[in-house]
Amino acid sequence: MTAAIDPVGAHVAELDRVLRGPATVKRSMIAEVRDGLADAAADHRDRGLDPQRAAAAAVRDFGPVREVAPLLQEELTARQGRRTALLLVVAFPATLLAWDGLWMTGRGWSTPPSAAVMALARATDVITVLIAAAALVLLVATFRGKPLPRWVTGLTGLLAALGVVGCGGMSVVMNLLLPNAGEGLPISPATGLVIGLTVVAGGLVARSAARSLRFSRAASRSHQGADPQVG
Incomplete structure (x- = not known):
């Protein structure tokens, strides 16, 4: 004899399958839905329904996945956008300050930069500030x-x-334009620390950017009535 399917468990599992978003936020959201459905099922049992019918009634009251998932996906997508925007607001100014500190302590390029290199450096600084400002606006949004x-x-x-492609690319070009390409930055603990910070920040931003683009696409597909699952 086949065991009866748990309507609450099946509903939660289907939501878990179709939703895409930050792992910790998604787990918390799924747990909240599961607890809410369990409480609703308990209320229906108190009114005299058997456990199977009580669970089915709780799921019916909650709404089908095709109607509920787009709303939950919007929240998950907003959370990911918030994380990416906050990362930009922190990482880009921090990287800019780290490099400025390196120049101020006299640990910058070992060879005098050309006018073209200085222009690129100033452009990178401006772009960094603009990205942080735009990210702050998006964070509020x-x-x-x-x-x-x-x-x-x-x-x-x-x-x-x-931001990653633009600032990273301009930094590479700046070093290539130095008189002795590849020898522009002297090796020192401070230089290594700043370079390490830049690489880590760039990796985190790139990863967060990919997730934001992927989850926003999942939300769009969910609202179009398609399966929001993406690769």
């Missing part, structure tokens, strides 16, 4: 219902990706 969180998160992911 993730707390609002409009514009839609999926579009804000998508823009945040795009901004992060452009």
Whole structure:
């Protein structure tokens, strides 16, 4: 004899399958849904329904996955956009300050930079500040219902990706334009620390950018009635 399927467990499992978002936030959201359905089922049992029918009634009251998932996905997407925007607000200014501190202590390039290199350096500083400012605006926008969180998160992911590619690419070009390419920065603990900070920050931003773009796409597909599962 086949055991009866638990309606609450099946419903929660389906939500867990289709939703995409930050792991910790998603786990908390799924646990909250499971607890809410369990409480609703308990209320129905208190009214005289048997456990199977009580669970089915709780699921029916909660709503089908195709209606509930887009709302939950919006929240997950907004949370990811918030994380990426906050990372940009912190990482880009921190990296800029670290490099400025390196120059101020006299541990910068060992060879005098050309006018083109200085222009690129100034442009990188300006872009860094603009990215941090734009990220701050997007961070505030993730707390609002409009514009839609999926579009804000998508823009945040795009901004992060452009920031990594733009600032990283300009830094490479600057070092290549030095008179002795590859020997511009003297080896020192301070230099290694700043370079390490830059690499780690760039990796974190790139990873967060990819997630923001992926989850915003999942939210769009969810609202179009398609399966929001993405690779």
